[in-house]
Amino acid sequence: xxxxxxxxxxxxxxxxxxxxxxxxxxxxxxxxxxxxxxxxxxxxxxxxxxxxxxxxxxxxxxxxxxxxxxxxxxxxxxxxxxxxxxxxxxxxx
Numbered sequence: 499x500x501x502x503x504x505x506x507x508x509x510x511x512x513x514x515x516x517x518x519x520x521x522x523x524x525x526x527x528x529x530x531x532x533x534x535x536x537x538x539x540x541x542x543x544x545x546x547x548x549x550x551x552x553x554x555x556x557x558x559x560x561x562x563x564x565x566x567x568x569x570x571x572x573x574x575x576x577x578x579x580x581x582x583x584x585x586x587x588x589x590x591x
Contacts, residue, residue, distance in 0.1 A: 526587040529553035530565045538563055 529547040536542035543565060547553035550566070557564035570585040 526568050526590060528567045528590065530567060531556055531560070532562055532565065541565060543567070 527550070529550050529552070530543040531545045531547065531553065533542035533544035536544070541563075545556075547556060547564070553564040553566075556562075569588040571588055572583050573586045574581050575584045576582075
C-alpha cells in the first residue's frame with residue numbers, strides 16, 4: 499500500500515495544491531526573516547535565508563513571519579505599436 503487515504507466514494511484524496519511560481523521568478527526569489535523590533539504592520543528585512551525551506555523552519559522555530567522578496571524593474575514592451583510597461587525580474591548578483 500502506498501499510504502494514500504481514501505476520499506469520498508473510495509477515491510484517493512488529491513495531494514494538497516502547492517503554491518506555483520512563474521518560471522521567471524524562481525531564481526529571483528529571496529527569503530528573509532524580519533529584523534528585530536519590526537512588525538507585520540511595518541516589516542523590515544533581517545537575516546536572509548538560503549532557501550524557502552530554511553526560512554520556513556527558522557520562522558517556525560522563532561514564531562516569526564518570513565518574507566519573500568522579488569525585485570522588479572519596469573520596462574517598455576512594444577506590442578503591435580502600442581507600448582506597455584511591464585515588470586521584469588531583476589536577476590540576483
